[in-house]
Amino acid sequence: MKTFEIITEKLKSANFPFEEVTFKDVVVSARTSDTSVDNNYDPQSAIKTLVVKSNQGMFAVIARGNSFVDKHKLKDIIGKWSVVSGDVLQSELGYIPGCVCPLDVDVPLLLDQSALELEIWSIGVGAVDKGINVKKEDALQYIKDYKVVDVSSNEGR
Numbered sequence: 001m002k003t004f005e006i007i008t009e010k011l012k013s014a015n016f017p018f019e020e021v022t023f024k025d026v027v028v029s030a031r032t033s034d035t036s037v038d039n040n041y042d043p044q045s046a047i048k049t050l051v052v053k054s055n056q057g058m059f060a061v062i063a064r065g066n067s068f069v070d071k072h073k074l075k076d077i078i079g080k081w082s083v084v085s086g087d088v089l090q091s092e093l094g095y096i097p098g099c100v101c102p103l104d105v106d107v108p109l110l111l112d113q114s115a116l117e118l119e120i121w122s123i124g125v126g127a128v129d130k131g132i133n134v135k136k137e138d139a140l141q142y143i144k145d146y147k148v149v150d151v152s153s154n155e156g157r
Contacts, residue, residue, distance in 0.1 A: 001090070001094050001095075001096070001126075002093075002094040002095055002099075002101070002104060002126045003126045003127065004125050004126040004127035004130045005126075006126065007101050007103070007104050007125050007126045008020070008125060008132070010104065011103065011132075014142070016103070016134075016138065016142055017134070017135070017138055018132040018133065018134045019040060019132060019133040019134075020130065020132055021036050021038070021040055021041050021122065021130065021131045021132060021133060022036060022037045022038070022129065022130050023035050023036050023037070023041070023129050023130065023131070024036070024037055025129070026128045026129050027098070027128060028097055028098025028099070028128055029048070029065075029098060030043070030046035030047075030048050030065025030066065031043055031046065031065075032066075040133065041122055041131070041133070042120070042122060043065065043066070043122075044066070044118075045118055045120045045121060045122045045133070046064065046065025046066065046122050047062060047063070047064065047065060047102065047115055047118070047121040047122060047123045048062070048063055048064075048065045048124075049061070049062050049100040049101070049102045049105060049123070049124065050063070050069055050083065050100075051083070051084045051089055051093065051095075051100055051105070051107065052074070052078070052081045052082065052083055052084065053081065053082060053084050053088075054078040054079045054080060054081040054082075055079055055080070056078050056079060057107070057108070058084060058092075058093075058107040058108075059078060059081075059107055059108050059109070059110050060100065060102060060105045060107050060108070060109050060110065061074065061110045061112065061149075061151060062102045062109060062110065062111045062112060062115050062146075063112035063114055063115055063151065063152045064112070064114040064115055064117070064118065064152065065122075066154070067112070067114050067152035067153065067154055068152065068153050068154070069112075069151050069152060069153075070151055070152065070153040073149075073150060073151040073152075073153070074110075074149075074151045077110065077149055077151065078110075093105060093106060093107070095126065096126075096128070098124060098128055099124050099125070099126050099127055099128060100124060101123060101124060101125045101126060102123055102139070102143065103123070103125075103134075103139060103142055103143060104125075104126075108145075108146075108147070109143060109145065109146035109147070110146070110147055110149045110151065111146045111147065111148050111149065112148075112149055112150065112151050112152045113148055113149070113150050113152075114152045115136070116136070116148065118136055119135065119136055120133055120134070120135060120136065121133070121134050121135075121136055121139055123139075
């Protein structure tokens with residue numbers, strides 16, 4: 001299982017700069033308020049990673065936490081799709097739902113252009129009560145292989 005400790009050790013070994021965020025609550029989606037112990041979480045910087053599957057395989061869709069993935073826009077890119085189940089997420093990728101780290105997921109990345117609007121990304125990292133803040137530019141240099149897409153909407157699903 002990909003835990004907070006395993007992922008952050010990997011990032012430290014790569015000299016990847018990040019700020020640890022510890023939360024007072026346990027949530028499996030992007031938080032809408034700062035519930036961090038050190039008041040170092042900005043909900044406007046939240047990034048979510050949604051793992052989906054289609055006939056083309058699995059993909060990780062990275063978008064702003066306060067946006068919705070538009071099912072029609074995503075279908076235009078990867079065809080008919082569905083969200084992977086929690087069981088598949090755990091057995092094939094090693095993550096529990098709500099804890100997928102976009103810096104460490106082993107599937108092609110579809111980076112929604114909404115995420116590029118942010119300078120800091122607050123991302124999940126293998127635990128429901130922890131995360132990290134990273135500079136967007138550092139994250140983009142680290143992941144390297146991604147496709148920028150337009151799949152988000154601020155208006156429902």
